[in-house]
Amino acid sequence: xxxxxxxxxxxxxxxxxxxxxxxxxxxxxxxxxxxxxxxxxxxxxxxxxxxxxxxxxxxxxxxxxxxxxxxxxxxxxxxxxxxxxxxxxxxxxxxxxxxxxxxxxxxxxxxxxxxxxxxxxxxxxxxxxxxxxxxxxxxxxxxxxxxxxxxxxxxxxxxxxxxxxxxxxxxxxxxxxxxxxxxxxxxxxxxxxxxxxxxxxxxxxxxx
Amino acid sequence: xxxxxxxxxxxxxxxxxxxxxxxxxxxxxxxxxxxxxxxxxxxxxxxxxxxxxxxxxxxxxxxxxxxxxxxxxxxxxxxxxxxxxxxxxxxxxxxxxxxxxxxxxxxxxxxxxxxxxxxxxxxxxxxxxxxxxxxxxxxxxxxxxxxxxxxxxxxxxxxxxxxxxxxxxxxxxxxxxxxxxxxxxxxxxxxxxxxxxxxxxxxxxxxxxxxxxxxxxxxxxxxxxxxxxxxxxxxxxxxxxxxxxxxxxxxxxxxxxxxxxxxxxxxxxxxxxxxxxxxxxxxxxxxxxxxxxxxxxxxxxxxxxxxxxxxxxxxxxxxxxxxxxxxxxxxxxxxxxxxxxxxxxxxxxxxxxxxxxxxxxxxxxxxxxxxxxxxxxxxxxxxxxxxxxxxxxxxxxxxxxxxxxxxxxxxxxxxxxxxxxxxxxxxxxxxxxxxxxxxxxxxxxxxxxxxxxxxxxxxxxxxxxxxxxxxxxxxxxxxxxxx
Numbered sequence: 264x265x266x267x268x269x270x271x272x273x274x275x276x277x278x279x280x281x282x283x284x285x286x287x288x289x290x291x292x293x294x295x296x297x298x299x300x301x302x303x304x305x306x307x308x309x310x311x312x313x314x315x316x317x318x319x320x321x322x323x324x325x326x327x328x329x330x331x332x333x334x335x336x337x338x339x340x341x342x343x344x345x346x347x348x349x350x351x352x353x354x355x356x357x358x359x360x361x362x363x364x365x366x367x368x369x370x371x372x373x374x375x376x377x378x379x380x381x382x383x384x385x386x387x388x389x390x391x392x393x394x395x396x397x398x399x400x401x402x403x404x405x406x407x408x409x410x411x412x413x414x415x416x417x418x419x420x421x422x423x424x425x426x427x428x429x430x431x432x433x434x435x436x437x438x439x440x441x442x443x444x445x446x447x448x449x450x451x452x453x454x455x456x457x458x459x460x461x462x463x464x465x466x467x468x469x470x471x
Numbered sequence: 472x473x474x475x476x477x478x479x480x481x482x483x484x485x486x487x488x489x490x491x492x493x494x495x496x497x498x499x500x501x502x503x504x505x506x507x508x509x510x511x512x513x514x515x516x517x518x519x520x521x522x523x524x525x526x527x528x529x530x531x532x533x534x535x536x537x538x539x540x541x542x543x544x545x546x547x548x549x550x551x552x553x554x555x556x557x558x559x560x561x562x563x564x565x566x567x568x569x570x571x572x573x574x575x576x577x578x579x580x581x582x583x584x585x586x587x588x589x590x591x592x593x594x595x596x597x598x599x600x601x602x603x604x605x606x607x608x609x610x611x612x613x614x615x616x617x618x619x620x621x622x623x624x625x626x627x628x629x630x631x632x633x634x635x636x637x638x639x640x641x642x643x644x645x646x647x648x649x650x651x652x653x654x655x656x657x658x659x660x661x662x663x664x665x666x667x668x669x670x671x672x673x674x675x676x677x678x679x680x681x682x683x684x685x686x687x688x689x690x691x692x693x694x695x696x697x698x699x700x701x702x703x704x705x706x707x708x709x710x711x712x713x714x715x716x717x718x719x720x721x722x723x724x725x726x727x728x729x730x731x732x733x734x735x736x737x738x739x740x741x742x743x744x745x746x747x748x749x750x751x752x753x754x755x756x757x758x759x760x761x762x763x764x765x766x767x768x769x770x771x772x773x774x775x776x777x778x779x780x781x782x783x784x785x786x787x788x789x790x791x792x793x794x795x796x797x798x799x800x801x802x803x804x805x806x807x808x809x810x811x812x813x814x815x816x817x818x819x820x821x822x823x824x825x826x827x828x829x830x831x832x833x834x835x836x837x838x839x840x841x842x843x844x845x846x847x848x849x850x851x852x853x854x855x856x857x858x859x860x861x862x863x864x865x866x867x868x869x870x871x872x873x874x875x876x877x878x879x880x881x882x883x884x885x886x887x888x889x890x891x892x893x894x895x896x897x898x899x900x901x902x903x904x905x906x907x908x909x910x911x912x913x914x915x916x917x918x919x920x921x922x923x924x925x926x927x928x929x930x931x932x933x934x935x936x937x938x939x940x941x942x943x944x945x946x947x948x949x950x951x952x953x954x
Contacts, residue, residue, distance in 0.1 A: 321537075324535075325536060328532075328535045328536060331535070331610070331611060332532060439537070440536075440537070442536075457532070459529065459531065459532035459533075460532055460536075462532070462541060463532055463533060463536050463538045463541050
């Protein structure tokens with residue numbers, strides 16, 4: 264008897280409340296390659312063997328995304344006008360994928376560039392992120408000594424890289440890209456790793 | 472069903488109070504519930520949006536590093552929110568990346584969560600059983616996905632039911648309260664009116680104008696009661712005045728009657744003494760006339776003797792007149808002592824007497840048998856004798872006559888009658904028949920003093936009866952009387 268009108272009132276009120284409150288947002292005109300790369304449908308839901316180019320496009324995206332979850336000490340970033348450098352030491356497995364990914368992107372208002380270094384001393388001196396190619400495995404202890412405490416985020420696919428003193432070790436497990444982080448190494452490099460990133464990583468300790 | 476129009480004023484007032492408060496209360500309850508429900512919905516949306524933002528922020532890395540398992544773990548934190556039945560994280564291209572379903576309704580929730588999501592701005596919509604809210608995940612100023620949260624509306628429904636229950640309870644209690652207040656108030660207003668109505672009814676029914684209605688208030692009803700009482704007082708006054716003038720009138724009638732009786736008595740005693748005193752000189756005239764006739768007949772010639780005889784006859788006639796007058800006044804003054812009288816026997820005896828006086832008359836005299844009456848025997852005898860003598864006298868010119876005594880019905884009353892087939896009379900003079908000394912016939916035709924019928928009327932009227940006559944010239948007359 265009484266619930267009828269009350270329910271009716273509520274329905275009217277609710278209909279006022281509901282509905283689209285916000286206008287439709289305009290998306291960025293330039294679709295970023297990161298997104299395009301990361302949300303590659305196959306990469307997520309399809310368990311088929313990752314093709315080699317697809318695997319490195321993903322790894323390039325990971326490499327780029329690590330930057331976003333890492334804090335560098337101010338002195339390591341250098342002057343404002345100097346670019347943020349992603350260095351690749353040794354044989355480059357990414358090819359154009361990395362360059363496409365970072366094109367036009369900035370971090371802390373610095374433009375991002377990718378450089379290939381044949382020599383390890385150059386690479387250690389100029390990179391903020393240094394990808395050490397598997398081709399350089401034999402040189403690894405020397406390279407790590409060069410970047411020690413220099414504010415360089417070292418990433419590599421070399422087996423047990425993190426245990427051996429590197430910061431992030433990219434790996435492939437069950438056809439998925441995973442990564443290990445050596446927090447001690449990151450600290451020694453003066454880097455702060457975001458908790459969200461650490462949550463996703465397998466934390467390892469160095470064997471010294 | 473009774474219409475409101477015919478309800479007692481008591482019930483009208485009660486209904487007025489109850490309906491007024493109930494409708495006001497229903498409106499108020501509805502407004503409060505509507506307002507609160509709106510607030511609750513707003514809170515629900517706000518809370519869901521906050522949850523979605525937190526999840527979006529915490530799951531940015533899982534999307535960027537393609538770790539649905541970690542994303543699911545993030546979503547699993549929602550289990551602390553019992554109202555959230557399902558949640559999902561979608562990638563930028565609309566694919567479901569990770570999902571969460573509350574355990575208790577996992578099956579329904581899983582199916583209700585959209586499989587794919589077209590890219591759209593933040594928003595929400597209300598479904599039948601849940602609220603669906605979507606919130607974009609923005610990382611480094613870029614949209615990297617969307618969080619969808621579905622919140623159950625069960626809490627809302629429970630809340631609504633509670634509201635309705637409370638509203639009904641409040642309505643019930645306040646209606647009872649308003650009934651009580653209305654009853655109290657209506658008694659204040661309606662009781663004087665009902666009292667007034669009852670008083671008016673008792674005045675109408677019992678014709679008792681001395682009762683008064685009670686005025687309890689100084690409002691319009693009080694004034695009405697006062698006016699009503701004034702009206703009663705006015706009527707009572709007028710009644711008293713009427714009664715008083717009626718009493719006075721009665722008193723006056725009694726006084727006048729007494730005066731009249733007194734005057735009548737004086738008149739009667741006057742006429743009696745006059746009659747009585749007139750007899751003495753008459754006797755002297757008659758006596759000395761007789762003496763002259765006897766003692767001096769030789770000295771008087773025949774003419775003188777004849778004149779003297781005329782003097783004697785006139786004096787005797789005057790003596791008769793005086794006797795009749797005395798009879799009449801005696802009848803008027805005599806005291807009536809009632810007893811049962813056999814009228815038939817009386818009439819037969821009177822008839823026989825008259826027949827004996829005039830044996831040559833051939834009269835067929837019939838008397839109805841068994842007629843009795845309640846009256847004074849001496850007076851009734853005089854009355855009946857007069858009537859019969861009358862009939863005897865006025866049939867005297869006929870060789871044979873028929874006289875009848877009986878009883879007849881007249882206007883529902885029984886009346887005795889004496890009928891003859893004698894000289895009769897003209898009905899034009901019917902009203903003169905019973906006056907004293909009134910005669911319709913010449914002295915030479917029928918002798919008499921004209922006092923007989925007057926005497927009859929006096930006797931009958933003294934018995935509380937009535938006498939009247941019908942007649943036709945030379946056909947006869949009927950004299951009726953009642954007792």
